[in-house]
Amino acid sequence: MKEKERILVVDDDQHLRKTLADILRVKGYEPVVAASGGEAIAAAKQELFALALIDLKLPDVGGIEVMARIKAISPLTEAIILTGHASMDSAIEATGQGAFSYLLKPYQMEELLLAIRHAVERKQAQEEILRLASFPRLLPNPVIEFDATGRVTYLNPAAERLFPGLAAAGLSHPLLQGLASSIASLQQGKQQGEVVHEVPLDEETYELHISYVHEADLVRIYVLVVTQRKRAEAEIHHLATTDSLTGVANRREFVRILESEVVRAKRYAVPLSLVMYDVDYFKRVNDTFGHAVGDGVLQAVTTLVKDNIRTTDVAARWGGEEFMVLMPQCDLRSARDAAEKLRLAICRHPFETVTELTASFGIAAFEPGDDLNSLLKRADDALYLAKENGRNRVETISKAGPPK
């Protein structure tokens, strides 16, 4: 399957040329002969040789010159210089200029064949290295390689492009921060196979596949850019937890937060208040001005509320024109003050088209024995009371009932 390696024999001695060519053919090579430097260079232009056996003394051009010209045409072609004792110094010099080796005439054929084998092997190794080097080089994803000391030994072009400072920064690069211990445990064989890490960096998210390459005693990281996937995931999470119209938490998310806050209030006996509010006569807004105006009103109201609550408070849409604000660390009296502030903010706000608008508020504070539902129910009852008592007002209900 493997092609025969081509060897160029350059010698002005016709007999020697022929003998050598015959032996090489027997040994499984494909010889091509040239009687002069000119012929040799012309042949090198025609086809690719693994090796050139070059007599140092040629009628037209010097053997070293011939070697140099051939290497200029095909850099991977190896050369072995053959020479008499008189020119040994030149032969030694030739190895300094890229010849694989030299042999003194008369040489042992075994010795020559051994040298040829070594030269062809070297050329094949070089080729293999070039071929294999293209794997990481062409890889569209970044690859990073470290030695045991944490020094970067290789970055493929994709990695250089994406992480320009990485070669200098090494393990202290933001991409690799916090990975030192997993890299170490891979290296010490404590962990087998591949370790996968997800790293957000700047606007992107990367998935790092880290493995220890035993053969080379190196740690290699294959990097995948998973930003798009992550964005889609984040977007889905956002959609799942927020109300699309107003941008505040949706009912499901709010219930989730409320549940955990109720547990906290129970366990640590910290105050917790729940404010339920509702835009007065909202149906009328929709009926009179249409849904677009109605939507705008709901957006404006939630914006007002968000602007007037603490960062620890959680605003949510409960459904329709009903909204919630959860106020952790806030007792009934403070919640009442806070809601009063919200009520005023809404009834003083110059709404577009509708101009004037009010909201009614019902408040309940967590009391011993409460659960999620009893708290919700009281807030709902308080809101109903606020509606009953003429709207645009704040009502509270404690377990003992509404204040007299």
Add this chain to the structure above:
Amino acid sequence: MKNIPKVLVVDDDANLRKTLSDILRIKGYEVASAGTGTDGIAEAQRTFFNVALIDLKLPDMSGLEVMGRIKLITPLTEAIILTGHGALDTAIEATNKGAYSYLLKPYDIDDLLLHIRHVIELQRSQQEIVRLASFPQVDPNPVIEVDASGEVTYRNPAAELLFPELVQARPGDGVLADIRGALGDGERKRSVREVRVGDATFEQFFYPVPDSDLTRIYMLDITEREKHEARLNRINLLLLTIRKINEYLLVADSQEALYRFVCEALKGLEDIAGVVIGIKLPDYMLKMVAWAGFSDAMVSALDVRGDATAPAGGIMGLAAREGRSIVIADIQNDARFAPLHEMAQEWQLKSAAAVPLVAEGEAIGVLAMYSTQRDAFDQQITSFLADAATDLAIGVRSQRLRSKLEATLGSLRKSLYGTVEAVARMVETRDPYTAGHERRVAQLSSTIGKEMGLRERQIEGLRVTGYLHDIGKIAVPAEILSKPVKLTEIEFAMIRSHSKIGYDILKDMEFPWPVAQAVLQHHERLDGSGYPAALNAGDIILEARVLMVADVVEAMATHRPYRASLGLEAAIGEINSNRGKLYDPDVVDACVRLFAEHRFAFDGVK
């Protein structure tokens, strides 16, 4: 391999050993030396040598044996055999047995250094090859190389694992479908494409491998990414639809319209074959109340019971029974729903979700969706649907409550009015000549209230008060009431007592309005000239101020048996001239406007 290369010299000639070691050290190698084969092997056991220079003739064993033993210990150590001319054949034999090369003594030191250099180079190349070869080996993504004919020349382990059958490019399905264009012939260019293999989607990067006819294909599994993006799209559309439904909840006229709207809206989503809403009846049958995408026949085939006595009630029955969302990812192969298989095949239904309509912890019905795609309802989408179902259930409940509340209020109001009217009629029967007076005062005072912009509740109160304002006349002898001639002072006093008597009758009754007070005050006047208490303006309640005007206008404008009607003009004249003096100016103005603009006429009076 940036380490300093190590050389082991094994020779029994101490001088030669020393000289060689010195030279090699100067050339930058780390050197160890041994005078016997045994010592040499011992050295090799201690540390790895890149090269062992071994004299063929050693006192204890042959150089070949030493080489063999060392290679057993460290296979990557290369040996160079040093020997005299006499042993050339053995030296050549050594190269066949794994020696890198040999040198004949006396050798040129430059030759030796060149050989050592070649060994080190070879080892470095090999190491580099191993390192580089591990790039595709360790790569978690598939890498494939194909030649110009489309034959696979290389697969990395990831590719072998994913595509064990892959041998050759074939047109049609698979990893290497239709890749001819990217291979051989003409200009080979880098290119990218997406390809589906089974359920997965890959991005393929094609690169011509330099100096060869090979094309390398790097593959990236983007299934997750694609899935997420597709899912995001689906969820977006679903949420938009749910929002439309929520908007409609606010304006729906009837439950039926609401159900229909929900079905139509959800049917509009991608790959949805049909949507059905069933409502639980008292006997646990699910009554299909609305649907879209299915024919009536299909829906009646779905009719199921929602109770535990019907285990094969299908997905809707199950959801109704258990009060939780039920999803079938693959209807046609789900053993739980075997009775549905045939139907599902016939109707091209692949997956389904049923979510209960839960209001206040009770499932009042079920919303079911059927898709033409398998696995269309993941957890997220199902929970959105469940949310929508909850919204719908709450909307339905509040609609039911609203109509129930209105019905209750209506009947309450009716019964209250019934009582009030009955009482009013009773009073009237005692004074047939003022028949209808109470009813007309009720009509006028409530209309004035409305004109004044009073709240609905107050207006209701005015109507009731109007009916009852003369209830005290019940205590006045009938012949005085109907006497068509001038009354005596005593008779007048008796008539005047009717407002106080009315108050006494009404004061203990529970009205949501100040009926008794208004009745008591309806003959008071702002300037204190009225009776019974001669109150001043500030003490007379609003209801009484309205009532007195309505009472006066009605009395003057309509016919009395004992006198002809003074007429509307006289009535209006009376209140206008006493506006602010006897009567509340706002009430007078409202009343005058009503008549002036012909927006009021007494019922049954021309």
